Amino acid sequence: MSYASTLPLSAKKIARCRSIARSIGDVVADLIHANSTFGTERAVLRLLGFNGALQKDNLLFPVSNFMVGQLSETGRLEDGALYWVANALMTEKCDVPALEQKILRGQLDLGSLPELPSKQVDKFAAKLAKDSFDRLIRYRKQRDKIRQRQGDPLKKGRPLKYVIVATGNIFEDVIQAKSAALDGADIIAVIRSTAQSLLDYVPQGTTTEGFGGTYATQANFALMRQALDELGEKEGRYIRLTNYCSGLCMSEIAVLAAIEGLDCLLNDAMYGILFRDINPRRTLIDQHFSRLICSVSGIWIMTGEDNYMKTTDAVESGDQVLASQFINEAYALNAGMKKSQMSIGHAMEMDPFYEKVILMETARAQMTRQIFPEAPLKYMCNTKYKTGDIFFSHAVDTIFNLIGSLTNQGTILLGMPTEAIHTPWLQDRTISIRGANYILNGSLGLSHELGYRSDGFMAKFAAKVLDECVELLEKIEKIGLLKAIEKRYFAGVSRTVEGGKGATGVFPVDRNHYINPFFELMGSKI
Amino acid sequence: MPKPVAQPDLKNLRPYGDTTNDGAVQFSFTLPVEPGPKAREAATQLVRKWGFFDVKIAHMSSAGVGYSFIVCFGRTELGVDFTQIVVPELSNEKRTYKEIDSLIAKEIKRPVKVVGACTGYDAHTVGLDAILNMKGFDGDIGLERYKNFRCVNMGSQVPTDELIDRAVKEKADAILLSKIVTQKDIHITDMQELIGKLKARGLSDRFILVAGGPRITHAMALELGFDAGFTIGTRPSDVANFIYETLRDRAKKKKG
Numbered sequence: 001m002s003y004a005s006t007l008p009l010s011a012k013k014i015a016r017c018r019s020i021a022r023s024i025g026d027v028v029a030d031l032i033h034a035n036s037t038f039g040t041e042r043a044v045l046r047l048l049g050f051n052g053a054l055q056k057d058n059l060l061f062p063v064s065n066f067m068v069g070q071l072s073e074t075g076r077l078e079d080g081a082l083y084w085v086a087n088a089l090m091t092e093k094c095d096v097p098a099l100e101q102k103i104l105r106g107q108l109d110l111g112s113l114p115e116l117p118s119k120q121v122d123k124f125a126a127k128l129a130k131d132s133f134d135r136l137i138r139y140r141k142q143r144d145k146i147r148q149r150q151g152d153p154l155k156k157g158r159p160l161k162y163v164i165v166a167t168g169n170i171f172e173d174v175i176q177a178k179s180a181a182l183d184g185a186d187i188i189a190v191i192r193s194t195a196q197s198l199l200d201y202v203p204q205g206t207t208t209e210g211f212g213g214t215y216a217t218q219a220n221f222a223l224m225r226q227a228l229d230e231l232g233e234k235e236g237r238y239i240r241l242t243n244y245c246s247g248l249c250m251s252e253i254a255v256l257a258a259i260e261g262l263d264c265l266l267n268d269a270m271y272g273i274l275f276r277d278i279n280p281r282r283t284l285i286d287q288h289f290s291r292l293i294c295s296v297s298g299i300w301i302m303t304g305e306d307n308y309m310k311t312t313d314a315v316e317s318g319d320q321v322l323a324s325q326f327i328n329e330a331y332a333l334n335a336g337m338k339k340s341q342m343s344i345g346h347a348m349e350m351d352p353f354y355e356k357v358i359l360m361e362t363a364r365a366q367m368t369r370q371i372f373p374e375a376p377l378k379y380m381c382n383t384k385y386k387t388g389d390i391f392f393s394h395a396v397d398t399i400f401n402l403i404g405s406l407t408n409q410g411t412i413l414l415g416m417p418t419e420a421i422h423t424p425w426l427q428d429r430t431i432s433i434r435g436a437n438y439i440l441n442g443s444l445g446l447s448h449e450l451g452y453r454s455d456g457f458m459a460k461f462a463a464k465v466l467d468e469c470v471e472l473l474e475k476i477e478k479i480g481l482l483k484a485i486e487k488r489y490f491a492g493v494s495r496t497v498e499g500g501k502g503a504t505g506v507f508p509v510d511r512n513h514y515i516n517p518f519f520e521l522m523g524s525k526i
Numbered sequence: 527m528p529k530p531v532a533q534p535d536l537k538n539l540r541p542y543g544d545t546t547n548d549g550a551v552q553f554s555f556t557l558p559v560e561p562g563p564k565a566r567e568a569a570t571q572l573v574r575k576w577g578f579f580d581v582k583i584a585h586m587s588s589a590g591v592g593y594s595f596i597v598c599f600g601r602t603e604l605g606v607d608f609t610q611i612v613v614p615e616l617s618n619e620k621r622t623y624k625e626i627d628s629l630i631a632k633e634i635k636r637p638v639k640v641v642g643a644c645t646g647y648d649a650h651t652v653g654l655d656a657i658l659n660m661k662g663f664d665g666d667i668g669l670e671r672y673k674n675f676r677c678v679n680m681g682s683q684v685p686t687d688e689l690i691d692r693a694v695k696e697k698a699d700a701i702l703l704s705k706i707v708t709q710k711d712i713h714i715t716d717m718q719e720l721i722g723k724l725k726a727r728g729l730s731d732r733f734i735l736v737a738g739g740p741r742i743t744h745a746m747a748l749e750l751g752f753d754a755g756f757t758i759g760t761r762p763s764d765v766a767n768f769i770y771e772t773l774r775d776r777a778k779k780k781k782g
Contacts, residue, residue, distance in 0.1 A: 175590075175591070176590075178590065178591050179589060179591050179593060182590050182591055183589065183590055193647070194647050194648060194650070194707055195647040198683055211648075211707055211712055212707045275651070277681050277682070310652055312661065388740075420740055422708070425556070426556050426589055426590060427556040427589055427593075429590075430556075430590065430595050431595075488660075492655075492661040493659075
C-alpha cells in the first residue's frame with residue numbers, strides 16, 4: 001500500500017481505448033468523405049460572407065438557406081456551394097455583398113446562371129476560400145490579443161466558473177451576464193431557446209422572446225460579446241462567452257461564433273443524435289465541419305457526456321461516459337484540433353444519498369483528469385437529483401465545487417440552488433458564485449497536498465470503470481458506432497442511421513468534382 | 527414540571543420557526559437598487575406591507591450590477607383553516623410491475639396501449655423517457671418492458687395534432703403528455719391545447735389523459751381536464767398503476 005498524487009490507472013488500457021476510438025473515428029471519416037449536407041454548404045456560404053436575410057412572409061429567411069435551396073433544386077449542390085458562388089461572382093463581375101444583394105432582391109438564381117469553364121471557376125473558388133480562411137485567422141488573432149490584454153483567468157490555475165443566463169431576452173441576458181461576471185463568473189453561457197436545435201436555419205437579428213432561453217443569432221452573439229468585452233476591459237479580467245453548437249445548424253453556428261469572437265461552443269459527438277433525434281449522418285458530417293472551424297478559430301469545444309447520466313444511473317454509466325469522451329477526442333483529432341481546445345465533458349450526477357458517493361465522484365473526476373491531461377475539462381454539477389430543496393441543493397453544489405478544485409477541472413459548471421425549479425434568477429447565480437469563490441479560493445493547491453491510496457476504494461472504483469470502458473469500446477468497434485447507437489449502447493436511447501430529423505439534408509458527393517477547400521485549409525485529417 | 531408544548535392551531539395554521547404558532551417565515555429576494563440604508567428600509571417596509579411583523583433584515587449584499595440581495599425574517603398572524611383543506615390525491619396503492627402486468631392480464635384481458643410525447647417547443651424528454659423507456663427510473667422499469675403495455679414514445683417537439691392522430695391510429699388507451707419547460711407558463715398552454723383539440727374533435731372522453739412534469743401537480747392537471755398529473759419522483763409503476771386502475775374502474779362503471 002502506498003499513496004500517490006494520482007490514481008493508479010493502467011496506461012496500457014488507456015492506450016487501448018484511444019486506439020479503438022481512433023478506428024471508430026476512421027469509419028465516420030469515410031462517411032464524411034463521401035457526403036455533404038445542406039448545413040455544411042450553408043456554413044461554407046456564411047464563411048464567404050453570405051450572412052444576410054430575406055424578408056419573406058414577415059419572417060427573416062437567411063440568404064444561405066435560400067442559396068442552398070436554389071442549388072439543390074437544380075442538382076448543382078453536389079459540386080459544392082462554393083463552386084457556384086465563384087461561378088456567379090465571375091459571370092456577374094461583382095463582389096460578395098453585391099451578389100448577396102442581387103439574390104436578396106430576387107434578381108439572380110444560382111441554379112440557372114450560365115456555367116464558365118470549370119478550371120477558371122476552381123481557381124477563383126480556391127482564392128475565395130483562402131480569403132475567407134485568412135479572415136477567420138484575423139478574427140482569432142484579434143481575440144487572442146483581447147484575452148491577453150484583459151488578463152486570462154485561465155492562468156490562475158483554478159477551474160473557471162461557468163454560469164448560464166437564460167431569460168429568453170438578449171437584453172435581459174446582458175444584465176444578468178454582467179452581474180454574474182462582476183460576482184466572479186469566468187464563462188457566460190447563453191442558453192438557447194429549446195426549439196432552436198431543430199430549426200433548419202439560423203434566426204436573424206436580436207431576439208427578446210424564447211422558450212427556456214434566447215435564440216442563438218449573430219446579432220445576439222455580437223451584443224453579448226460587446227457587453228462582456230467592455231466589462232472585461234474595465235475589470236481587467238477576460239470573460240469567456242459560450243453558446244450551443246448542436247442541432248441542424250451546427251456548422252453555421254460555428255462560423256457565426258468565430259466571426260463574433262465566442263470562446264467556447266458546446267459541441268458533442270452524439271448529443272444531437274441521442275437527445276434531439278437528429279439524423280446520425282447529418283450530425284456527424286456537420287459536426288466535423290463545425291470542429292474544423294472551431295479548431296482554426298481557437299474555440300474550445302465542450303462535449304456533452306453529462307447528458308448520458310440523466311437517463312441512466314451515473315454509478316453504472318461511467319463506462320459510457322468515458323467511451324464517449326474517447327470518441328469525442330478521436331473526432332476532434334480528425335478535425336486537427338489541439339487537445340488544449342477539447343473541453344471534454346463529464347458530471348457529478350450520482351445519487352447524493354449513495355454511501356461513499358463523494359469518494360466515487362472524486363475518483364471519476366480524478367481519473368478523467370488523468371486520462372485527458374491537456375484538456376480543459378468541463379465538469380458539470382448535479383442536476384438530476386435536484387428536487388427544489390434549494391438549501392440541500394446548495395450543499396450538494398458546495399461538494400461539487402470542492403471536488404472540481406481537488407481534481408483540477410478546467411471549468412466547473414456551477415450548480416444553482418434553484419435547479420429543477422426555474423432558469424436561474426439573479427440572486428440564485430449570486431449565491432452560487434459566492435459559494436464557488438469561497439471553495440476555489442480556500443482550496444487552492446489542495447490537489448498538490450493529498451494523495452490516493454494505491455489499493456483504496458477509489459483506485460478500485462476507477463479501475464473498474466476503465467475496465468468496463470475497454471469492454472464497451474471493443475463491443476462498439478465490433479458492430480460499428482451507428483449500430484451501437486441503434487442498440488442503445490448510449491443513454492439507453494436507440495436511433496437508426498436513416499431516421500431522425502434532417503436526414504434529407506444529407507447528399508452524396510464525388511470528391512473529384514465536389515469542392516470544399518476549407519477542409520484542407522483548416523487542417524482536416526479527412 | 528416542564529411546560530408542555532402548545533398544540534399547533536389547526537384552525538389557524540401558520541408556519542413554525544422555533545415556537546408553536548409563531549408564524550415565522552424566511553425570505554430571500556433581490557431588489558433592483560444598490561444595497562445601502564435606503565434599500566434596507568425599503569426591504570423592511572415591503573415585507574411589513576405583505577402582512578409580516580418582527581421583520582429582521584439578516585443579510586444584505588450587492589448582487590452584480592446595481593442589485594441588492596436580501597435575506598430576512600418576519601412573522602405572520604395570517605393562517606388557514608387546515609381542517610377545511612381538501613386536495614384531490616392519487617391512489618396511494620403501490621404495485622410492482624409484475625403485479626400490474628398480471629392484474630392487466632386477469633382483469634383487462636388485453637395489452638394496454640399508451641402514446642406519449644413532449645408537445646410544443648419542449649425538447650426535454652427526460653421525464654417521458656424515464657416513464658416509458660425500458661430502463662425506467664430509480665430502479666423501477668419503464669412501461670416498454672411491461673408484458674402488457676404497448677408503448678409509442680413520439681419524443682420531443684411533437685405537434686399536438688400529430689399526438690392525437692397517433693393516439694387514434696394506435697387505438698391508445700392513454701395519452702402521456704410530458705412538459706418540462708415552464709417559461710411563460712408554456713406547459714399550461716400546451717396542456718390546454720391538447721384538451722381543446724381533443725374536444726374539438728369529439729374525443730374528450732376517448733383517452734385516459736396523463737400529464738407529467740416537475741411543475742405539474744395532480745390538482746392542476748385535474749383542473750385543466752386531465753385524469754392525472756404526476757410530478758418529480760414519479761416512478762413508471764405509479765403511472766402504470768394509475769392507468770390500470772382507471773381502465774378497471776371505467777370497465778366496472780360501464781358494466782354497472
